[in-house]
Amino acid sequence: MEHKIKVGILGATGSVGQKFIELLKDHPWFEIAELGASERSAGKKYIDATNWIMKNQLQPEVANIVVKECTPDYESKLIFSGLDSSVAEQIETDFANAGYFVISNSRNHRFDKDVPLMIPEVNADHLKLIDSQPYKGGIVTNPNCSTIGMILALKPLHDAFKIKKINVVTMQALSGGGYPGVPSLDIIDNVIPYIGGEEEKMETEPRKILGKLGDGEIIFNNDIKISAQCNRVAVIDGHLETVQVEFENKPTKEEIIEAWENFKGVPQELNLPFAPVKPVHYFSQNNLPQPKLQRDIENGMAASVGRLREDPLFHYKFIVLSHNTVRGAAGGTILNAELLKAQGYLDKIA
């Protein structure tokens, strides 16, 4: 690729924004050209406007970019949004109206009728919804971080055996709460058994993601019953979830493992830069996966599963782990953008 596509990042000083910057370093297709944040940060060099908390040192060419306000006067036509939900709705709409493609990690537009809620391995065909959007540009959204890992693990099983019931209990990482986020006094030597709005997201988003593309909208999958319970634990990165599942056709344990091992989606076929080689990694050891040991598998873009066993109340139970700020947020959003690019949606802006 001779010319990389210039991208702007909205909410660039927040934790998702920082992760976008960290992950986009040396991206083969995209280059960071503009950074947007609140009025308070606008006009400052990025390095002076942000409290950098990523492990990789901030790349110098980004450090010196002067932060802009989040108004649709950017040169970059591709926009990654890590905006807080309190402001994302209007700003993202404004950019889309003005001709920008907004790939968002915020929840605001997830349930808009004509906005796809994308996991590229799961519902790549939903991208077509963009054609129904009234915007000069477009909006594509990412599901919630706790939904993504679970659905990556369940999609191949749903395809093969049809899921009827999902019961999930999460142990979610602190980085999911943003920065400064969860106070240390609240979580050291503790668990917080509540995350506002999280259970509702996990009980509703899968219906859209696993729904069918209809005429300018998604026909929700309302056949699956879902119950979610969400907890915050003292883990930096990596959401671990216990999942119980009941199928239309109960498979054997071996059939489930085979479905996971063979699972490939459109990103793998297209060999997208951020696509994991294997979206799901199965571990047979009885104490894996663990957040600290497996969250970085495939650069944090794959889900890890393990402890598969028959269940007295459902058909099977297992655990799934995924990196909440990579696969579950910034990395997933970048993969969405790559899919858009590979499928020609960005031709008009690139």
Added chain:
Amino acid sequence: MEHKIKVGILGATGSVGQKFIELLKDHPWFEIAELGASERSAGKKYIDATNWIMKNQLQPEVANIVVKECTPDYESKLIFSGLDSSVAEQIETDFANAGYFVISNSRNHRFDKDVPLMIPEVNADHLKLIDSQPYKGGIVTNPNCSTIGMILALKPLHDAFKIKKINVVTMQALSGGGYPGVPSLDIIDNVIPYIGGEEEKMETEPRKILGKLGDGEIIFNNDIKISAQCNRVAVIDGHLETVQVEFENKPTKEEIIEAWENFKGVPQELNLPFAPVKPVHYFSQNNLPQPKLQRDIENGMAASVGRLREDPLFHYKFIVLSHNTVRGAAGGTILNAELLKAQGYLDKIA
């Protein structure tokens, strides 16, 4: 009470043994007279044989007791056992045969036909099993720490509405793994999604505890279906559990709360020293109970419940918290001993 009953503690240098010593300070009925541990510790003063890790300073009168081996030649006729399961079976049997009453926290005798598996508020009548024991003395056991909190919360609901299904996912504290127990490198910034044998205990022990006293044995309650998933989290003390439940007769939310609030058992009627005033405390705030905030309620002897809400897959879901080394181990064992004493079972030895 003029004369306190002398007690011996087996496994006195371990974490459960230390907790027995900490909790028995100033007990109105029992006084520590003898301490038993392995050959390696025997002959030493207790303070030199142990690595004291309790928060309360070791009482001086115990510090100087010379540790004995675990052979049935104790003056004390009442024995608290915090022995490791690798040695508990034979030693406890030997003491019981020799005329001692062994109140055990170990798992070895829990499923002996004639040994009661006791939660005093739940199945005080099971104590009668002792009369069927072949021992000159007797053996009484405590359930697993993760079972106790859950059953305390479920017992009043079972009595009122009859439970058919229980689904539980635990987030268990480190002190449940003994000392030295879980390595710090394994759990800081991590969750371990596996505790050996724990799920099996949670799926079987309730059947005996909620069973009926038959002729020299317990008739297990096999009508209840149970599924358990157990995880270790970075919490010092306090097991937090998400519970889903289905009833024979679905109650209202208010009826459940009322059942919890009014729950009393034999220990409350008898006003036993270690009995909590209320075995179950209900919290209406949406982020409570939490291990750090509620584990010490009623000196760690009560269970806390919260987040009660209807469930799409079962009737209700809620969370329960209990202190695993107090109510779930040493404290529960002491309450068992108090019940024995109050009901006359210790008359022959006191």
Added chain:
Amino acid sequence: MEHKIKVGILGATGSVGQKFIELLKDHPWFEIAELGASERSAGKKYIDATNWIMKNQLQPEVANIVVKECTPDYESKLIFSGLDSSVAEQIETDFANAGYFVISNSRNHRFDKDVPLMIPEVNADHLKLIDSQPYKGGIVTNPNCSTIGMILALKPLHDAFKIKKINVVTMQALSGGGYPGVPSLDIIDNVIPYIGGEEEKMETEPRKILGKLGDGEIIFNNDIKISAQCNRVAVIDGHLETVQVEFENKPTKEEIIEAWENFKGVPQELNLPFAPVKPVHYFSQNNLPQPKLQRDIENGMAASVGRLREDPLFHYKFIVLSHNTVRGAAGGTILNAELLKAQGYLDKIA
């Protein structure tokens, strides 16, 4: 005491304010009558205005108190201030001018010429400064939490052997940073080697505390050279400090231990309710004191010392631990108030 003295607490919803409330439960001399906080909280019941994070459950008689603004129209003439330093200066002055006795934990008035900076065991005579104050009431302050533990340990050594140099490195608890305070993402698996303003406080406050009462002011002790380095570690409560010290007259190790063991101050002589029996506890084991194990000694009001050994660069090195929110904040402030009461300073308001 027939009638308890009514007290008002300023900054009642903050972490120091909550600790005041927790500690004042059942106090023999003082009773909580009024609670002050910001305009935002005023008019609400305390339980609705606060996010209670203390381990002990909020006492019901306090829960229902309606919060007031921090203006000097209180019925209670004794005021405990846990105000943030951004607002404390003026409010405390206003209350003092209006006839209230303000016992403050804030740093604002610590270096006022006529305001005593009190550790009751160390400089009880400094209270006389109050007579020089221009206020109708008065102001008394508490040193910084990291200063108090160190000075408790050093005072008996200074009296006996005269200190020339102090070198201190701290590992300070999270509760010292207030609530919400330190973000969990900043401190789990980490140390923060900087606490704004802390090193300056530790290098200057001892000069006033160990100074002499002059004519309406304290003559600072500027003969002692002090260097401080302050770090934040992942501990909930309890500041641990490594201290190196050089004396005018180098004592033996035994003489130092004896000085600690025999140390008593005015609060011990007066048998004040919050006075520890022994202000300093010496531990001979080579790995004690530790925050988790010793912070609660004497209800958190005593300092613990250990690891005393000769030093190649100074005379001796040792470690000291004290509970930063009890002895180092709310508890220390209450002890100040008790000293005021016992020495008659509150007669005119009680």
Added chain:
Amino acid sequence: MEHKIKVGILGATGSVGQKFIELLKDHPWFEIAELGASERSAGKKYIDATNWIMKNQLQPEVANIVVKECTPDYESKLIFSGLDSSVAEQIETDFANAGYFVISNSRNHRFDKDVPLMIPEVNADHLKLIDSQPYKGGIVTNPNCSTIGMILALKPLHDAFKIKKINVVTMQALSGGGYPGVPSLDIIDNVIPYIGGEEEKMETEPRKILGKLGDGEIIFNNDIKISAQCNRVAVIDGHLETVQVEFENKPTKEEIIEAWENFKGVPQELNLPFAPVKPVHYFSQNNLPQPKLQRDIENGMAASVGRLREDPLFHYKFIVLSHNTVRGAAGGTILNAELLKAQGYLDKIA
């Protein structure tokens, strides 16, 4: 390099051994050929003999190596030793006598008269000592993990301004205690103010490292006075140390920073594979370096320094951070081996 040098790793199942394996993946000069461990592990495939706790997944070609006992019958002539000090002394001697070059991370031979105690940037010339060794092969050792970071930071200052006094207080990571190492119950919500033998190592090793090469021995530098205090904190990786230093000739702050920025050693001149580009990185922000943010700089091979300021008791104080299991253990050992190779010491075995 056509043929890589085959290496054997002793103590391969321990935490240092695992780190050797993780770091040697794709090493340009060395390839893992043999793995040695205790009798209990010998004969098993490595993957079955070890509890792999590294973040990077175990490379498959190593997973299937059959573990050997630690007897000197290896094909590989270059041996990395991560043996426990309880067995290292004799085994390392046996290998050296039998013609192997042993690059050791254990402490046993560190003070042997003819064994160099190496930090390649600091005392590369000490390697000549090998010529005086009686072994057919040779032994080279690594200093203690807490010494290495400190000396990396101090070496350029010593060269330029001559150090007279060093005062250091450490906050050391858990991985320095091996695996299973520090129990979680001991360190969560706690600091352990004692690490057996650590202070003695920090007070003695610098004398040899900064000593001069004499005739078949090192002439220790006994002019520098050193005091060390060592603490264990709840950090996974990365030792943070507060350092105070007094010089023969007091430099300016700018001169110190310049000395750090310009510091290069033999490994940088030789461009060794594991050599950091800059051995010391200076940070001007007042809260850096921090373990979580800077430990991985230059793949964990560089030390980070910051908070440089004048000190009331010494000339300057600052903090230094280094990765204890990379630069401070396995990585440092590999760099030692690279230096040996580059300087021809391995010619006879390669």
